[in-house]
Amino acid sequence: MxxxxxxxxxxxxxxxxxxxxxxxxxxxxxxxxxxxxxxxxxxxxxxxxxxxxxxxxxxxxxxxFRDFDKEIDFLETLVREYGGLHGGGGLTSALELGAGPAWHSLACARRGIQAVALERNPAMRAYANDKKVAVEASGVKLNSMRVVDGDMRHIELPHMMAPEGGFDCVVMLLGTVAHLLTYDDAISCMTSVRKQLKPGGLFVVELEHPWDLFSGDLSEGVxxxxxxxxxxxxxxxxxxxxxxxxxxxxxxxxxxxxxxxxxxxxxxxxxxxxxxxxxxxxxxxxxIYTAPEFKALARAASLAHVGTFGDMSTTMALDDEDAHNMVLVFRRDD
Incomplete structure (x- = not known):
């Protein structure tokens, strides 16, 4: 600078x-x-x-700059392999929390997946809607996508925007979880997420990798x-x-x-x-959240941990030397 x-x-x-x-x-x-x-x-x-x-x-x-289409492939795989109480089906609906420009919702809607992008910031919501209009102007219809104002700690969607029975998947990606500044915020968010999920639905969260947390750099402000x-x-x-x-x-x-x-x-x-x-x-x-404490918070919200990955890929283990993220997957089991 x-x-x-x-x-x-x-x-x-x-x-x-x-x-x-x-x-x-x-x-x-x-x-x-x-x-x-x-x-x-x-x-x-x-x-x-x-x-x-x-x-x-x-x-x-x-x-x-990420490959959001590939990341939707990852979500579809998760829903097939981990979703559902009696075997996962396909990804037909997704709720994106703290959506920003709604990258994942746009990628979902291009596939005909019902997508709702929840975002508090009005400038971001307007921008996401503008991106949707621009895509539709190119001839691709995104009728299945909506951008809504909302607080991810207390999710309240208009009745017509939520799929009957709940969402197949709720995602909180790109470090959005860091904006939940207290444990009460986190439990409130995940309790709301559980209500939005269908039985057997998945909650996918992307956090900082443990290697980053325990390197000592945080204390140095690097x-x-x-x-x-x-x-x-x-x-x-x-x-x-x-x-x-x-x-x-x-x-x-x-x-x-x-x-x-x-x-x-x-x-x-x-x-x-x-x-x-x-x-x-x-x-x-x-x-900053560690994996054990976030899993404990999820249990308090009655969400079961079913998977951990080192990136938005089912083939990337958390302890892989190329792992950059920590992706935790939870399921509503009831």
Whole structure:
């Protein structure tokens, strides 16, 4: 980032990035406390966003690089192999919590799967609906998809949006679980999830890998950084996800993670100074969960643990050296 002293730090990949665990990147030292800093770079345009989640078009470039169609294949496999009380059927309905740009809901709807994207942020909801309209304009009908306002701690869906009998699958992916800042929040969320699932339905949660949790980096406030290019728009997004010196409360297990986006114009000339179009920075509280405690919380919500994976793949074991995430699968058994 401009205006800050650059230091070299070793970073640990967070689960939703699916990047190498041992990499070195250049990050800015120092941090912004007390909320959001907007337009930090001297040549960046001022921005009305109050949160990184209020900049969905940047967020989409920063995090939308995963193979979401392949991840729906994974969910379909889970439902066949682990879903159902008397043998799993096919994936016909899915509820995506903290959906953001609704990547997974869009991928489901392309297959004709009934998909509901639950998202509290109005800018994200509008962006997700715009993406849906854009896909439909290309001739692909997404009649089975809905984007709704809602709190994942207390899920209340309009009657006509929920499938009769409940959803085959509810997902909370890309680190969304970190926004459940207390155990009460987590139990309330999973109790609501259970009510939304059909008997035998699955709840799929993506968390940080235990290797990342126990490496010691959290206590040091070590973060991650990367860049993503959108050739069509002619821009690049520099992403900072955690910063050297970010605070971690060892009692509450809440990490005050600095998140920043720098949107840079690509002009094709390496000799000119890059133009920063927009900068958004925010300190985002994120709760860290271990596998044993999240399983215990799920049991308190009457959800049974049925599977653990090291990525969004049934062939990736948690202890595999290439595992980047921890994916826990729970089932409503009644």
């Amino acid at each position: 401009r205006g800050a002293r650059a230091t070299t730090v070793t970073v640990t990949a967070f689960p939703w990035t699916s990047r190498s665990r041992s990499t070195t990147t250049r990050m800015a030292s120092g941090r912004t406390r007390g909320g959001t800093r907007v337009g930090a770079a001297s040549d960046a345009a001022s921005d009305a966003a109050s949160s990184v989640y209020d900049a969905p078009e940047i967020y989409d470039v920063a995090f939308g 973060g991650d950084a990367w860049d993503r290019v959108d050739e069509e728009r002619g821009v690049k997004v520099l992403v900072e996800w955690g910063r050297d010196g970010d605070e971690f409360d060892i009692e509450t297990q809440v990490y005050e993670r600095t998140v920043s986006f720098n949107l840079i114009e690509l002009d094709g000339n390496e000799n000119t100074k890059p133009k920063v179009l927009k900068t958004v920075e925010e300190v985002v509280p994120c709760k």
